Amino acid sequence: MAFARGADLLAPTTLRAHGLLLRPVVAADEPAVARAMADPGVLRWAAGMAVIAAPPRDRAAVWLSARVGAWSAGTAAFAVTDPADDVMIGYLGLRDVHRTPDQAVAGYWVTPSARGRQVTARALDAASAWAFEPPHAGGLGLHRIHLDHVLHNVGSCRAALRAGFAEEGVMRDSFIEPDGTRHDCHLHARLATDPPARPFA
């Protein structure tokens, strides 16, 4: 079987689906990212060690430095925006694209004021559907995308299930916090051959 390669050269892509606009993260997103990084949930579960370790005033810049231009390093880093104003309300990233042939890992957050509208599920379904498309149709030709969340992050679990990411099991002690606290995580994945997510209202 031949796999698509060249993961380190993803073409920056814009998607419109389910009432959302997904476009590459840009430096001008800093105010929106700063609002998100001020949320304890985003900081704890989705920002990463480097951001947590940074002084609060620098956190948005540290987060952005790893995402702006990430497309050329194998991460599809989407700012999720409302098409009406293009203000970033969430993040949907597909990282490690093709590190394992035809696979990637999803990560996400939604800024607190935009929660409760299934932004994650809609963005995750949109990005997955694109990533599963063959390269000749503009996609990445992926077969499998996985994600994980700490067991008690019920909102993340429900969003993943709603986007068609079936639960595959428990990854023991796989999430570690800066103070050394470890958490079990649910592993979820969606395959290109799985049924699509149910239609969104």
Ligand SMILES: CC(C)(COP(=O)(O)OP(=O)(O)OC[C@H]1O[C@@H](n2cnc3c(N)ncnc32)[C@H](O)[C@@H]1OP(=O)(O)O)[C@@H](O)C(=O)NCCC(=O)NCCS
């Ligand atoms: C997880 C997160 C991305 C979900 O945001 P969202 O897309 O706006 O999700 P919604 O608020 O629409 O909720 C999705 C579902 O989870 C449910 N839910 C949300 N928070 C919940 C909670 N604390 N307890 C139980 N259910 C919850 C909602 O009722 C909804 O259920 P439904 O699909 O049956 O309607 C957001 O809460 C967030 O950014 N959290 C901090 C960062 C984070 O945890 N990222 C994921 C790391 S794996």
